Amino acid sequence: MYMAYGWPQVIPLEQGHCPSSQRIIYLKVINRLLLVVSPSHLELWSSSQYKVRLGKYKRDPASVEREGENLQAVWSPDAKLIAVITSSFFLHIFKVQFSDKRVQIGGKQPSGLFLASISLLLSEQVPFAGKGLGVSNIVSDNKHMLVGLSNGSLYGISWKAEFFGAFQLDHCPHNRNEESALSHSCNGLAPGGGLGGFVSNHNITRNSAITQLELYIQMRLLFVLYSDGQLTSCSVSKKGLKQAELIKAEKMLGSGDAVCASIASDQKILAVGTRRGVVDLYDLAESASLFRTVSLYDWGYTVDDTGAVSCIAWTPDNSAFAVGWKLRGLTVWSVSGCRLMSTIRQIGLSSVSSPTVKSNQDCKYEPLMGGTSLSQWDEHGYRLYAIEEGSLERILEFSFGKCCLSRGVSGMTYVRQVIYGEDRLLVVQSEDTDELKILHLNLPVSYISKNWPVQHVASSKDGMYLAVAGAHGLILYDMRLKKWRVFGDVTQEQKIQCKGLLWLGKIVVVCNYVDFSNTYELLFYPRYHLDQSSLLCRKPLLAKPMVMDVYQDYILVTYHPFDVHIFHVKLVGELTPSSTPDLQYENSQS
Incomplete structure (x- = not known):
């Protein structure tokens, strides 16, 4: 589960050449890099431990006037190329290259960041320019x-x-009766006759504009959203977008009022x-059946307050998603429908404890x-980047922590409640006054600067010791002595890549890759003692x-x-610094 903490941070953006469209058009995180595309320029930021602008490309006023403002953009999966379509329908391809010049952050530890250059490879007008069309x-x-x-057509x-021409996606029947009568209408795409041609070999087509595409490569699915609120699920060939003519509706x-969609690829869930x-969740593994709807209605807000949904973003582990609205606010929900964070003040409908917002507040x-x-979201789920509607000056960055396991598979309950962020632990402490306090434990700089971010945390059964692992190695914290052990x-330390942590009494168990x-x-x-000389046992998995x-x-x-193995661990001898105990294990069940 995720929990927000602290105030949102601000990433300042450069100002362009007085764009007419007051909005950022593209925001994407790949390989710990954050790409921001504005109407007249591109910025590349680090999305790691340090927030640093690594590179930028600023179009000159003559280029903007001649070829139009940046309208739509996409970043290649390998993060090497950026494609931009302008308002005058020019295609710009940019190349991202990193130099050997290291960014100096300060202090003795190297940052591991290098300056980048963004260069324009080509600028070419697309074949459908001048036809009065809009693009998704x-x-x-x-x-x-x-x-x-x-x-209503697609263009490859x-x-x-290389321009492959337009293809008309045919209308898909709403129900079985219509499907029986119009079975020919879902046969796929009809290739256009040459560049910029729009021809269909079927009788029934959609005339509504396509406003959004969502590609799910793992299941070979393409979701097409139209301006009238209809959402169509399409199948894609094994060769992907190379064979766009084989895409089939x-x-x-949905219910015909969709405005945006986002896919949780690992969980096979479509959020609409x-x-x-409101946001509807569909299970793509179960014939795209609707299984949950989330909204702010129970907290006293309607669509008149928030407007329509404007964007949806899934966490990397697909266990939660952020929802932004057109008129006001941002909220994070779990897949089970639990509201985890909201920027909108809670007013409530019937809850006595809910604060009431006065009209003049x-x-x-x-x-x-x-x-x-x-x-x-960033690639680890610790940061949520958000841009306010109509803003070109800044990005808001919300910090999130993840909750440690409080109850194991065996049913054992852990005393200590711990939430871990990218570089710290947030330990929940109960007071005599029944109030909860959160203790912030910042990890030693000598460890986290080389092993950012925190990836695994485990609390001992009595809650007096914490084990923390980053990219490499691990460190221990003694709650009584308030000291770290490294x-x-x-x-x-660098030879250990921790993939899981457990406490076995006074022994910390590391799953090492x-x-x-x-x-x-x-x-x-x-x-x-954390040292090779103190290693009690090494068991291959x-x-x-x-x-x-x-x-x-x-x-x-x-x-x-689902192969289950249970090992019985025996410790022969006393576990003290002055002794050399022998740890033995045997397969109890498999």
């Missing part, structure tokens, strides 16, 4: 792009700026934002009061574990698809 967003795979047009372009989704201000300090146009030998052999193993360290848990002297390890 752009989707892409490694070699091809696809854009929707306002006449390669990353080499399969079924209609509507004009009613000053709301100027509420973030995103003017609505949310774009949102995007590896004395940094080379040993061995890079050179592509294998996994369990490492057993005593809590009083069959594969990458799905779930691990501890119950008394037993360790449970599960492998895909």
Whole structure:
């Protein structure tokens, strides 16, 4: 589960050449890099431990006047190319290259960041220019792009700026009776006759404009959203967007008032934002059936307050999603429908404890009061970037923590409630007054600067010791002494890539990934010393574990698809710095 903490930070953006459209058009995170595309320029920021602008490209006023403002953009999956379509229908392809010049942040630790250059590779007018058409967003795979047009057709372009022409996507029946009568209408796309041609070989087509495309490569699905609120699910060939003519309309989704959509690829869930201000969740693994609807109605807000949904962004693990509205605010929900964070003040309908907002109350300090146009999570789920509607000056950055496991598979409940952020722990402490306080534990700079971000945290059963692992190694924290314990030998620390943490009494158990052999193993360290000389045992694993848990002297390890192994651990001798105990294990059950 996710929890927001602290005040939102601000990333300042450069100002362009007086654009007529007061909005950022594109926001995307790839490989710890944040790309921002404005109407007249592009900026590349680091999305890692340090917020630094690494590169930019600013179009001159003559170029903007001649070829129009940036209208739509897409970043290639390998983060090397950026495609932009301007308002005068010019295609710009930019190349991103990193130099050898390292960014100096300050202090003794290197930042690992390098300055980047964004250069224009080509500028070419697209074949459908001058036809009075509008364009949707752009989707892409490694070699091809696809854009929707306002006449209801799709247009294919390669990353080499090859134009493949337009294809008309046919109308898909709403129900079985219509499908029986019009079975020919979902046969797919009819290739146009040459560049810029729009011809269909079927009788029934849609005339509504395409406003959004959402590509799901893993399931070979393309979702097409129209200006009239209809959402169509289409199948894509095995070769992806290279064979756009083989895209077939399969079924209609939603209630006809969709305005945006976003896919949780790992969970196979489609989130659809509507004009009613609610979000519908569809299970793509179960014939795209509707299984949940979330809204702010229970908190006293209707579509008159928030407007329609403007954007949806899933966390990297697909367990939560952020929803922005056109007129006001941003909210984060879990897949189960729990509201985790909201910038909108809670007023409530019937709750006595809910504060009531007076008509004259000053709301100027509420973030995103003017609505949310774009949102995007970082690659670890610790930061949510959001842009206010009509804003060109800044990006708001919300910090999030993740909750540690409070109850294991075995049913054991942990005393200590811990939330971990990218570089800190937030320990929940209960007071005698029944009030909860959160203690911020900043990780040692010497460790987190080299191993950012925090990836795994485990609390001992009594809650007195915490184990924390970043990109490499691990460190321990003693709640009583308020001290950190680290590896004395940094080379040993860097050899550990932790994929899971457990406490077995006074022993910390590390699931380690061995890079050179592509294998996994369990490492057993005593809590009083982190060093190779103190390693109690090393146990090889069959594969990458799905779930691990501890119950008394037993360790449970599960492998895909659901192979369960239970090990009984015995410690011979006393576990003290002055002794050398022997740790033994045996397979209890598999």
